[in-house]
Amino acid sequence: MIIERRLKPNIIVDLTPLIDVVFQLLIFFMISSTFKTAPGIELTLPDSSTAEVITVAELSVHALSEEVVYVNKILTNLGGAADVIAGEVEGKDLESLQVSLSADAAVSYQVVVGLLDALRRNGIDAVGLVTALPDRSAAAAGGQAAGGTQAGQAP
Numbered sequence: 734m735i736i737e738r739r740l741k742p743n744i745i746v747d748l749t750p751l752i753d754v755v756f757q758l759l760i761f762f763m764i765s766s767t768f769k770t771a772p773g774i775e776l777t778l779p780d781s782s783t784a785e786v787i788t789v790a791e792l793s794v795h796a797l798s799e800e801v802v803y804v805n806k807i808l809t810n811l812g813g814a815a816d817v818i819a820g821e822v823e824g825k826d827l828e829s830l831q832v833s834l835s836a837d838a839a840v841s842y843q844v845v846v847g848l849l850d851a852l853r854r855n856g857i858d859a860v861g862l863v864t865a866l867p868d869r870s871a872a873a874a875g876g877q878a879a880g881g882t883q884a885g886q887a888p
Contacts, residue, residue, distance in 0.1 A: 777838045781864035792821055794852070796836040799844050811844055815851035827856045835863035 776795065795803040800810045804817040822830060832852060836845050852860055 776835060778835060778863060778865035779838045780867045782867055784864045784866050791825070791830055792818070792832045792857075794818070794832070794834045794848055796834075796840050796844050796848055798837075798840060799847075802844075802848065811847050811851075814848055815854050818851055818855045818857075822855055822857065830857060830859075831861070832857050832859065833861045833863050 776797070793805060794814070797803075802809050802811055802814050804814060805821050807817050807821075809817045834845070834848055834852070836848075849860060
């Protein structure tokens with residue numbers, strides 16, 4: 734008669750609770766984290782009193798200077814922007830393409846015009862200019878000061 738000896742205990746590790754906890758942690762960190770949609774460059778946008786909120790553009794052009802221009806997160810300069818734009822819009826419907834152009838407030842007007850020319854050379858005529866919304870409290874204070882200095886105006 735052969736006696737069977739067990740030298741190793743039969744251990745079963747249930748991984749289901751571990752997977753549940755990891756999944757819950759993943760969901761928690763996904764919900765509590767914030768995502769930046771900007772390409773990570775700091776822009777001081779000019780103010781505009783008629784600015785409107787638009788949807789996210791399919792093609793975004795950001796200008797920091799004549800030498801630093803981002804086209805959909807691709808670093809280029811003003812001279813090479815047209816070629817990068819051509820590569821980005823290849824095969825897309827140019828009539829329905831949403832394009833946004835943002836430039837730092839310190840960037841010269843010539844750089845902005847040069848980028849608009851590069852977009853037009855690639856068949857893009859409709860371009861949204863990104864601006865900062867004015868501070869409502871400063872606009873209200875400015876309006877009161879301007880209204881108070883003019884004589885003969887009805888309230």
